[in-house]
Amino acid sequence: MIIREVFDPYNQLCAIEGLSFTRVFIAEDRGGALGFVETYVTWIAGHKCGVIYYIGVRPRAQGRGIGRGLVKHVEEYMKKLGVSFVLASTVMTNRRSRCFFNKMGYYEYSTKELEGLLGRRALSVIIRRLYITKDDDVILIKPLRYGKPTPKAQIVKMLVSSSFGKRLFLKH
Numbered sequence: 001m002i003i004r005e006v007f008d009p010y011n012q013l014c015a016i017e018g019l020s021f022t023r024v025f026i027a028e029d030r031g032g033a034l035g036f037v038e039t040y041v042t043w044i045a046g047h048k049c050g051v052i053y054y055i056g057v058r059p060r061a062q063g064r065g066i067g068r069g070l071v072k073h074v075e076e077y078m079k080k081l082g083v084s085f086v087l088a089s090t091v092m093t094n095r096r097s098r099c100f101f102n103k104m105g106y107y108e109y110s111t112k113e114l115e116g117l118l119g120r121r122a123l124s125v126i127i128r129r130l131y132i133t134k135d136d137d138v139i140l141i142k143p144l145r146y147g148k149p150t151p152k153a154q155i156v157k158m159l160v161s162s163s164f165g166k167r168l169f170l171k172h
């Protein structure tokens, strides 16, 4: 099972649990599965958001564009569902995962940075929506519906800037 090949025991458990509430896409060749991605759709401040819960590629198949293909596929699927933002999370020490998501066009925020930009309440809503696992301290966000390049701080404010978002995050 790929999950056991790529994750530590704690994340194996979370990823296995994720199979029960996510939509899973699998990349395979004639020899079998090479990679997988677990996804679901949620709402943040009135925006329909897609979440990449776990993604993994077999070690022997890494660096061959399989992760890229999986994420591209998920983004196309999410666009069809009307999703505005795709989010993922990881740990600061997982440089490979961070480089990968950065290459795929995701803006990276440490949880501290997000707290500074949005406040603790908004951050805790995002953390709950992402079912963030215990160590994750980096959140990755890609807007799917905004064509022109937008400053990083602006992206995350857009995420919480709907009228519903103002009610949700600013009233308390």
Ligand SMILES: CC(C)(COP(=O)(O)OP(=O)(O)OC[C@H]1O[C@@H](n2cnc3c(N)ncnc32)[C@H](O)[C@@H]1OP(=O)(O)O)[C@@H](O)C(=O)NCCC(=O)NCCS
Binding pocket: 006, 007, 053, 054, 055, 056, 057, 058, 061, 062, 063, 064, 065, 066, 067, 068, 069, 089, 090, 094, 095, 096, 097, 099, 100, 101, 103, 104
């Ligand atoms: C992260 C992961 C899914 C990437 O999958 P992959 O198939 O190896 O990645 P790809 O070959 O599609 O690479 C896509 C881009 O990311 C970049 N990238 C991938 N691994 C990288 C690394 N170690 N360092 C720097 N960049 C990297 C590649 O350069 C590539 O860009 P390019 O095509 O312009 O060269 C895979 O390494 C993995 O399964 N890691 C272990 C599990 C994990 O940490 N998952 C993420 C947290 S849930």
